[in-house]
Amino acid sequence: MSDLANQAAHDESHGSVKSYLTGFVLSVILTAIPFWAVMTQAFDKTTTIVLAVTLAVVQIIVHLKYFLHLDFTPHGKENTIAFLFSALIIGLVVGLSIWIIYSANALMMYM
Template sequence: MNQETHHDESHGTVKSYLIGFVLSVILTAIPFYMVMGGDFSKITTVWTIITLGIIQIWVHLKYFLHLNFITEDGRANTFSFLFSALVIIMVVGLSVWIIYESNAMMMHF
């Protein structure tokens, strides 16, 4: 089978990559406009940035990393990604906590 004609189903199409790209640009432009314009309150701007950031994470996971729950392979990949993210968050979070507590204990003596 010719390498050029073989298309692995786990990879996206040009259309899906373009959709992901356009959504990413829009989800980046909105908070940029809100911050640069300064027309919105600080709390509205912060919550909009957080919300659109979470949506952008989902867009990247769906359109660029192709994580899904539709196929068995997709479920396994998604759970592997989530487990890896949990381990990284725990390692970084606990390291920061240990460093902070060590610093706090040294300052009291």
């Protein structure tokens, strides 16, 4: 009986075809809108940049939900927290490395 429950939980953790198609369609739409805005120059530069960045963040969330299946259900909470911790560590390493390199460059003696 526990094998059936484990299999159901395993199948539940993976997405359905409908879930993947929803994620795919949303990803295409969230890519097409900024592409259209840039190619047609329908908005001024600032508005286009804000639109592209905003839709990029929304697309990241769509990918995390529909393709990586990260959520805050009891089953997915551990994976989500592990992912967020990893993203924090990577962000710190990259950000602090850039800061150190910039500071070292600023302190270099110019001849």
